Amino acid sequence: MAKPGGVFCFEGEWEDDLAERGSVLPTLELLERLRSIRFIHRDTATPQELRYFLERWLTRKYSAYQVGFFALHGSPTRLHLTDSHSVGLAEIASWMSGQCEGKRFYFGSCSVLRASGTTLSEFLRETKAAMLCGFTKEVDWIESAAFETVVLNSMVNGGRVDSVERLVKSSRWAPLAQHYGFRIVYQNGRST
Known part of the structure; x- marks a missing residue:
């Protein structure tokens, strides 16, 4: 049996209170237990940490991990690592310039993709990634966890780059995809 693809x-x-335990880790663990994906999970609280882990991801050692999953708070064109640290899509693209051939990005972040088509196309042009997807609106944690379970599975195992599009246009998932933009x-x- 072939190894599943990687995320x-x-x-x-997610929270100012460090005792809070909210995380996407259970979603990743569920998919791994179902043998749908393999994953690497890293917490990033500063732009420097994010850049460090992005650089590691782009090394040959992790080439089987074709899906980059950004699980952060967001606002249009920005990822919020903490309440006091954020980074823009253009800056992230510059860090990965030309190094993401064939990779797919999932921004599991509120509103990050509420940007012009030009801005998002420029991100893909700069990085050379195959596609990106995510939300243009605020999302509910529980609903988005269910949604990202099927989106991540499709991104890793769907084969074609448009497998997520076919999924979110299905009668089952289209209403939620539309609701969250x-x-x-x-x-x-x-x-x-």
């Missing part, structure tokens, strides 16, 4: 997850600090942009400029 490299970058997770920010789920958006997909491809390297060729096409978007949903």
Whole structure:
């Protein structure tokens, strides 16, 4: 049996209270136990930590981890690592310039993809990634966890780069995708 594909997850600090335990880790563990994915999960609280783990992800050693999952708070074109640290999509793209051939990005972050098509196409052009997807609106934690379970599985195991698009257009998932403004942009400029 072939090894399942890989997800490299970058997770920010969700709460100011460090005793809180909210995390996407149970979602990743569920998919791994079902033998749908393999994953690497790293907490990132500063732009420097995020950049360090992005650089590690892009090494040959982790080339089987084709999906980058950004599990952070967000606002249009920005990822929030903590309440006091954020980083823009353009800066992230510059860190990975030309190194993401064939990779797929999932931004499990509120509103990050509420950006112009030009901005998102530029991110893909700069990184050379195959596609990106995520939300244009605020999302509910529980609903988005269910949704990202099927999205991540499709991104890793769907084969074609448009497998997520086929999933979110299905009668089962289309209403939730539409409700949260789920958006997909491809390297060729096409978007949903």
